[in-house]
Amino acid sequence: MSRIALFLTGIASIAVAVPAAGQSMDHSSHGPAPAPAPSAPDAMGHKGHVEATPDCPPEHAAMGHCTPKAPKQVMQAPGGASSTDLSPGSAPAPAPPHDWYADRIWSKEAMEPSRHAMMVENGGQKIGFIGLNLAEYQARKGRDGYRWDGEGWYGGDINRLTVKSEGEGAVGEGIEETETQLLYSRAIGPYFNAQAGVRQDFGPGPDRTYATIGFEGLAPYWFEVEGALFLSTKGDLLGRVEGYYDQRITQRLILQPMAELNLAAQDVRESGIGAGVSDVELGLRLRYEIVREFAPYVGVEWARKVGDTARFARAAGEDASKVSLVAGVRVWF
DSSP states (O other): OOOHHHHHHHHHHHHOOOOOOOOHOOOEEEEEEOOOOOOOOOOOOSSSSOOOOOOHHHHHHHHHHHOOOOOOOOBBTTSSOOOGGOOOOOOOOOOOOOOOOGTTTTTTHHHHHHHHHHHTTOOOEEEEEEEEEEEEEEEESOOOOEEEEEEEEOOOOEEEEEEEEEEETTTTTTEEEEEEEEEEEEOSSSEEEEEEEEEEEESSOOEEEEEEEEEEEEETTEEEEEEEEEEETSSSSEEEEEEEOEESSSEEEEEEEEEEEESSSSGGOOOOOOEHHHHEEEEEEOOOOOEEEEEEEEEEEEEEEEEHHHHHHHHHHOOSEEEEEEEEEEEOO
């Protein structure tokens, strides 16, 4: 009877042990097993597991010599914001490293040109741009004409040398008027440049030279705008504000409305300019970008001289307003 009781007791012990072993082995269906409790020191005084250390190399962790320290939790600000949502503060930036590994193989003097070239090519490089926003033929009442408006610059992200040129003329009669500006341009924000320099005019009446100060940039809602004040060597003060907007109909078809307003602080009779608002131009052009750098266009332009400027034009036998159908190309490289 005692042997039967011992046999039944052994069967019961196996039945209890088997589910427990299966539960501990099946981690995928029941989640991770609990971490083992630290075991008692063995005969040599070593513990059954190794304490976590902050500087545990992966190769040592793989051999079981140490345990990597658990990653730190993301710092939470009051209200549940993460550390990336916090104010960056005003602490000075850390000093750049000077213990370059390459200097251990080559000398610092040998590596310095390479490091300088890397800095230039990754933020300090000089680039150039040349573009014609307008290069067009104008069909208008009386006589046809042509017009151009473009600029080029060379420099970096902050400082640039800029040249602007615009003018117009009549077919078969040569250039009527043109102006060229040589400007120093400096970035005053992510979207705007301040500019200063000189402007030289050629055309009817005496040639004039102006000191120039102005701005250009990208206004909210993607309006390209620019403005300037011009002070001539004779003391004449002129002003100009202009802008345009590219409305994309498709990825290649763009409708561009544009406007220009010219002003003067006083009459400049020899140039046919009256005080106040002197003239207004409104245009609408539809272009197709064959490639980004080359886009032919068609459109219409309305220009009107106002105030004393219109009176001076009529006295000279000219029309105070004109409407032109235009066709041209916009290019840049």
